[in-house]
Amino acid sequence: MPSETEYRAVADFLYREARLADEARYAEWLALWTEDGVYWVPATTDPGADPERHLSHIYDNRARIETRVKLLQTGVRYSQEPPSLMRRLISNIEVTEADGGELAAESNFILAELAVQARRELHWWAGRLSHRLRRVDGHLKMCRKTVVLVNAAEPLPNLAFLI
């Protein structure tokens, strides 16, 4: 069982990550990752999904996470230019201790996105978040983030923002 302090630190991390993504603060969001980070958004809700055999929405290693962020920082990533207006709620947080002194956090999220780039539609996103967190130089960082959308396997509108 993680301590109250650890739980609090993990919750703070999740809230901060959510806020940085919502506010298109790309460099700060990127700084939350470890050097071996893996960012996975499967294209199915099937728990047996395997990114080495099945197509995903996102399966980024650290280099590709950086590319994703750099694209957004060019100012000509038209699918996020201007950036969507977003607010997300993180809830139902459960934290467990994992191997190697890491912490595993599971949570639910719901996100309102106003996609202002064309038809100005409000999109609702929801799903399950799994974070693997590690202390690096005294700061929590994420080494793995998995986002299983409730509609992962359905036709989706643009998902070019940081989910």
Next chain:
Amino acid sequence: MSGPDAAPIDYKALVQDDRIHACLYTDPRVFADEMERIFHRGWVFVGHESEIPRPGDYVTRHVGTEPVIMVRGSDGTVAVLINRCQHRGTMVCPADRGQARTLTCPYHGWTYDLGGALLGVPYPGGYASLDKSANGLARAPRVSSYRGFVWASLSAQGITLAEHLGPATQLIDRSCDLSPVGEVELTAGWVRHRCAANWKMLPENDSDGYHLGFVHMALFRTIRSQYQRVVGDEKTIKAVVRDWGQGHIEIDWSPGYQGLFEWLGNASGPAVADFVAALERRDGPSIARQRFREGPAHALIFPNLFLGETNIAIVQPVSVEECVHWHTPMFWKGVPEWNGRLLRMAEAGMGPASFLMPDDLVIAGRNQLGLHARTAPWLLLGRGLDRETVDAHGRTVSHVTDETTNRGFWRHFRTVMTAT
């Protein structure tokens, strides 16, 4: 141009050689005509045989806006059934894919075999006589395949698939022949991407070489890619566009490729050596090297199949202002060690979170909004008209930024929409 008593739409006036009218993207009556003339009478790509390898395997798709089931029967043949119970119209198979011995409607238990024949109905005493043979699931009267790619036509009459594809089978060959055993497998699952625009924007954009340096500027500023060479000086670009006829249109990057595997991110290493050796054994070194230099096709097979280099994509019309772009990586049977790389390339290029397609689709969405400006209803289609040429095979070829592909698409559209 609207109202219940309006005259038939004059497609000859709306589709001209160097311009097209905006209502072709915005008028629901045009969409209804397309569903009948292109997606009901014509040949429509449905799926690939590798998706349903065993008897009883099925996937659900749409032919135009009609829900269908592509199923492998107990005899191994592929049928395309209309996904609607003959009794009260219930969708029989709601899942994206599945495995079944029979197909049973959940509403009143009517049961069909894998070929759609009605096997039985509960409480048959309620029918004085029920002709089972006349009450099976409706099925596409014509289903045909080429190298595992399956097309259906919902009309019993019309040209054959071979006539529809014509020489464009060479484009499919170009992609399939990269497999050492000559087969591709679409087994990674599909990602579907919603697009708030008319379906024709997708085939047009998929074959448009002019937009790359602009719509995808973010990518070109961020990483090097095989498309870099088409965003330079107009005179130094070597890639071409090609109109194969029957609405089949191609961007051919290969004249700009010098080395092998430029289309595969300049892949190298032992896996490449094995791949080269396998194709050299089959085709000899000269043809094998040509295949590895040219890479797979980048071409639209009219109306809804996009050979997207290492991806296969489907264009699904939904309504006059809504469509869905499907994609999956194309695995080459015989060299599974490439699947991981092909998956990562698919995720980079296509889909809602990729580095290319979201930008295309947001521009398509803005096109759709702009096309409602009725005071300026024409779209220009004349780029390159004065410099295109016809090759020895009768195909029109031009600079990669020219609208030869768009004109090829629309010329065939006009033919289909005005056929008697």
